[in-house]
Amino acid sequence: MKYENLMLNTDSENPLYLQLADSLRHAISRGEVMDGERLPSIRRLSHTIQVNPATVVAAYRILEQEGWVRSRPGSGVYVRHKKNLADLDITETDLRSSLAFQHTNDGTFLDLAAGTPSPDLFPVDQFKTILHEVLDRDAGWAFEYQHSAGWAPFRQTLSRYAEEILQISAPPSTIWVVSGAQQGIDLTSKALLHPGDRVILEAPTYRGALGAFWSRGADTIALPLYPTGWDMDLLEKRLAETRPRLLYIQSRFQTPTTYSWGTEELYRLLELAAKYDAYILEDDLLSDLYFDQPPEPLNLKSIDQHSRVIYVRGFSKVLLPGLRLGLLIVPPALQNLYEQAKQSSDIATDSFMQRAVDLYLSGDHHKRRMDELRERYGRLYKHSISTVSQHLLPLGCSQHSCTGGLHLWIGLPEGIKSADLYTHALKTGVRIMPGEAFQDPTHIRLSFACIEADQIDEGISRLAQSLKELMHTPLY
Amino acid sequence: MKYENLMLNTDSENPLYLQLADSLRHAISRGEVMDGERLPSIRRLSHTIQVNPATVVAAYRILEQEGWVRSRPGSGVYVRHKKNLADLDITETDLRSSLAFQHTNDGTFLDLAAGTPSPDLFPVDQFKTILHEVLDRDAGWAFEYQHSAGWAPFRQTLSRYAEEILQISAPPSTIWVVSGAQQGIDLTSKALLHPGDRVILEAPTYRGALGAFWSRGADTIALPLYPTGWDMDLLEKRLAETRPRLLYIQSRFQTPTTYSWGTEELYRLLELAAKYDAYILEDDLLSDLYFDQPPEPLNLKSIDQHSRVIYVRGFSKVLLPGLRLGLLIVPPALQNLYEQAKQSSDIATDSFMQRAVDLYLSGDHHKRRMDELRERYGRLYKHSISTVSQHLLPLGCSQHSCTGGLHLWIGLPEGIKSADLYTHALKTGVRIMPGEAFQDPTHIRLSFACIEADQIDEGISRLAQSLKELMHTPLY
Numbered sequence: 001m002k003y004e005n006l007m008l009n010t011d012s013e014n015p016l017y018l019q020l021a022d023s024l025r026h027a028i029s030r031g032e033v034m035d036g037e038r039l040p041s042i043r044r045l046s047h048t049i050q051v052n053p054a055t056v057v058a059a060y061r062i063l064e065q066e067g068w069v070r071s072r073p074g075s076g077v078y079v080r081h082k083k084n085l086a087d088l089d090i091t092e093t094d095l096r097s098s099l100a101f102q103h104t105n106d107g108t109f110l111d112l113a114a115g116t117p118s119p120d121l122f123p124v125d126q127f128k129t130i131l132h133e134v135l136d137r138d139a140g141w142a143f144e145y146q147h148s149a150g151w152a153p154f155r156q157t158l159s160r161y162a163e164e165i166l167q168i169s170a171p172p173s174t175i176w177v178v179s180g181a182q183q184g185i186d187l188t189s190k191a192l193l194h195p196g197d198r199v200i201l202e203a204p205t206y207r208g209a210l211g212a213f214w215s216r217g218a219d220t221i222a223l224p225l226y227p228t229g230w231d232m233d234l235l236e237k238r239l240a241e242t243r244p245r246l247l248y249i250q251s252r253f254q255t256p257t258t259y260s261w262g263t264e265e266l267y268r269l270l271e272l273a274a275k276y277d278a279y280i281l282e283d284d285l286l287s288d289l290y291f292d293q294p295p296e297p298l299n300l301k302s303i304d305q306h307s308r309v310i311y312v313r314g315f316s317k318v319l320l321p322g323l324r325l326g327l328l329i330v331p332p333a334l335q336n337l338y339e340q341a342k343q344s345s346d347i348a349t350d351s352f353m354q355r356a357v358d359l360y361l362s363g364d365h366h367k368r369r370m371d372e373l374r375e376r377y378g379r380l381y382k383h384s385i386s387t388v389s390q391h392l393l394p395l396g397c398s399q400h401s402c403t404g405g406l407h408l409w410i411g412l413p414e415g416i417k418s419a420d421l422y423t424h425a426l427k428t429g430v431r432i433m434p435g436e437a438f439q440d441p442t443h444i445r446l447s448f449a450c451i452e453a454d455q456i457d458e459g460i461s462r463l464a465q466s467l468k469e470l471m472h473t474p475l476y
Numbered sequence: 477m478k479y480e481n482l483m484l485n486t487d488s489e490n491p492l493y494l495q496l497a498d499s500l501r502h503a504i505s506r507g508e509v510m511d512g513e514r515l516p517s518i519r520r521l522s523h524t525i526q527v528n529p530a531t532v533v534a535a536y537r538i539l540e541q542e543g544w545v546r547s548r549p550g551s552g553v554y555v556r557h558k559k560n561l562a563d564l565d566i567t568e569t570d571l572r573s574s575l576a577f578q579h580t581n582d583g584t585f586l587d588l589a590a591g592t593p594s595p596d597l598f599p600v601d602q603f604k605t606i607l608h609e610v611l612d613r614d615a616g617w618a619f620e621y622q623h624s625a626g627w628a629p630f631r632q633t634l635s636r637y638a639e640e641i642l643q644i645s646a647p648p649s650t651i652w653v654v655s656g657a658q659q660g661i662d663l664t665s666k667a668l669l670h671p672g673d674r675v676i677l678e679a680p681t682y683r684g685a686l687g688a689f690w691s692r693g694a695d696t697i698a699l700p701l702y703p704t705g706w707d708m709d710l711l712e713k714r715l716a717e718t719r720p721r722l723l724y725i726q727s728r729f730q731t732p733t734t735y736s737w738g739t740e741e742l743y744r745l746l747e748l749a750a751k752y753d754a755y756i757l758e759d760d761l762l763s764d765l766y767f768d769q770p771p772e773p774l775n776l777k778s779i780d781q782h783s784r785v786i787y788v789r790g791f792s793k794v795l796l797p798g799l800r801l802g803l804l805i806v807p808p809a810l811q812n813l814y815e816q817a818k819q820s821s822d823i824a825t826d827s828f829m830q831r832a833v834d835l836y837l838s839g840d841h842h843k844r845r846m847d848e849l850r851e852r853y854g855r856l857y858k859h860s861i862s863t864v865s866q867h868l869l870p871l872g873c874s875q876h877s878c879t880g881g882l883h884l885w886i887g888l889p890e891g892i893k894s895a896d897l898y899t900h901a902l903k904t905g906v907r908i909m910p911g912e913a914f915q916d917p918t919h920i921r922l923s924f925a926c927i928e929a930d931q932i933d934e935g936i937s938r939l940a941q942s943l944k945e946l947m948h949t950p951l952y
Contacts (some may be wrong), residue, residue, distance in 0.1 A: 005487075005488065007483065007485040007488065008485075009485070010483065011480070011481075011484040012483065026670075048828045116919065119615065119616030119617045119618075119619060119620055120615075121616065122615065122616025122619060124611055124616055127611070128608065128611050131604075131611075132604065132606050135600055135603070135604050135607075137599070139595065139596075139600045140594075140595030140596055140597070140598025140600055140796065141595045141795070142595075142699065142796075142798065143595060143796035143798035143799055144595055144796070144797065144798045145592070145599060145792075145797045145798060146798065179655055179800075179822045179825075179826070180822050181753045182819075182820070182821070182822050182823045183822040186820055186821050190691060194502070196672060205661075206818065208490045208820065208823065210821060211820035212820045212821075213525065215502060215666060215816070215817070215820045217671070221916070242793065269494075287613070295627060305597075316621075320616065320619035320620070320621075321619070321823075321825065322619035322620045322824075322827030322828055323616065323619055323826065324655075324822060324823075324824070324825065324826045324827075340687065340691070341691070343658075343684065343687060344658070344662055344684065344687035344690075344691045345658070345659060345662050345688075345821065346655045346656050346658050346659040346662065346822075347656060347658045347684065347797075347800075347802060348664075348798075349655075349800065350655075350798065350799065350800045350826050350829060351798030351800075352798055352799065352829070353826060353828070353829070375706065391835060404488070405924055
């Protein structure tokens, strides 16, 4: 990489050290500076790009906190993005695709990491019938180009689905069909963000969102997430200081923390977004996968009176991930920007699958499936927390109780790193999701999405054994 | 838009006027400066951002040439991106999706614009059988997450397909499954381009590619395309001047010109790309849709000895567009960059469709279909040129003969604008593709992709009538 070409703008409101951190992060994430490569010394870089050495120090510190570089005293600052980003970015999908080869095995492999419902629960026969119906009705025309926003009848169905299932009132003209929630986030990034724009997001959060924001050269500001949302005064301070273009949240059963925002915080959030002219991207994985009562409100978008909220929902968690279908609700003022973003990304989403899921959502199939999933996961959740209480809490772990979702977020005893526990447990045939995948090494995520009750017992009991051994290892 | 925030870097090799044009284009394409809005006067902008007025003049001139702004003497420079970009960007897909509502009509509507094979030619029954087979074999697991690069067995099938059908030797590890050719272009843009990077491309060319490059803030340099490729000396000059990161070409039956590159030019292109350290993105729509003999070489990638060529092929033209499936071949050195680009775009492509097309390509279906398509389109091509000779050439039109593809590229008599002919012909029930969709108002594209021989006769004869009337309109 040619460091002399780094562009810093002394006239910008954006401080130089943030600009520099941003450029370097960009270069690393694009592979221009390779894993293991040493960055220039502080003196050399400050000389090359003509800034104060303190600017370089501040930029390097940010990158180190974010895990992009590691500084080795007396030796220099080294890039280490492989370990922290590329590897962990793909953990979840990798686990799942390798899992596809596991399901014929003898079953001794216990998966507490997979975060989407088991494919064995997928309504195969119903879907077969539906695919037939689509082909009989539309023949080859089922495979035609669609408008970028989606197949018109499907947008109407999704508008009804939003109204009935998600309590969101959104006319079909505001509904976009996207190729999964990740694309919804990426399109938002493409439509709204420019290099140097700021995005405030929850810490910890979904790595895929960070990837999409960073790929646009945006600067992400992580604000600690508490069980009922952000510290709203701190948020206002950050809004005033950084004037972000976008806020990114999961208001219900957040991944990985399982936290749900309080009602008061949600209303305050909408108010502040309006006051500081920011949009909010709500990533709603599974607000309708509650155990007993629906949360009130069900999600942020349902109380968005002033069109500040862009809402995205993939069907990975409530249907199946390989479909790559999602629903995006876009405020009217932003429609044109999304049109261009979607056009230049992939023109439109698979038209055949739009028609199939259209039929699926139009009938009773989905409502019945959701009832089954709620019953199932409510039961597995209760089973999981009692098992955790029995095996893990006595070892000094903590857990947060929640009212929906597919996961538990377990705090580890002081000094234990979740990546170490992950590695240790894997040797005993138990897979967990280390908190490092969400930038938090003090926790692990345990999922009951794709596993039965007796396997949960066996898995958590083995995990407790691993943890005990780790706690008694001399290194700790 | 706050013009005082425009970032220009006086230390960059990139001249200030190009940086300025780039920033403004970016702002316009993102809707920060709205359609119809007046840009600041030359004096004011040069004062605001502290550059020489000549820099602003040069930047505005570039934008005008590219069609982003229109200068009105004595009044100022106005944005006009709607007319030129948004509208025309979606022309082709819009035509096709509205066409889906036409096929039940009385057939008097004559479509010489649609550029993909008629859905009526789609092998519906075969596909039904295949979907069944996939569901019987994989059940719900067919809908699992895939690795970002694609489902492993499908990557192997595509590697064989590349070898047998495309004459390209590419190991499965270099094969990426993408959601259509447009996504292949967008991922390349995301993986390789930074704001201010240059891309040299053919003029005229596919608007969707421009959109993808511009969305990354890249600067595109259009080089006139001749019947056997670029003026290679001019190319070398431009390479030396602008040091582009990427060249974008369609080597066979280019859209819209139908031109095919000469063998000598292709080899020189590879040489120059290596010499100036640029990559080439080859967008191969339909090199295997030749009429009699396959072109030699079949495509650029097949003679790429030094891994300079990124190859993308959608299945829109040879299968059907709504599938949103494509094949991308990525040089080994770039794999990591694409991994991140695909992950943050949509994680992975629809896994069920990958399995279905995997079965389809593994059997004889596709080879037989291609034989049928070659026979069909060879016949329709011959029919079309003889009809054009009879009706349009006598009016002063020109045509280029070609050896494959789905289109004719017809030069209009001097002074006739293709958008006017488009509007005029539409009133008589004939739809053509105006050259403006490809930045060339002196030509029209006529397609025989989705129409029968007798409809071609009728359509072109009505078109000739429209042209005659237009030529005798007093305005002309």
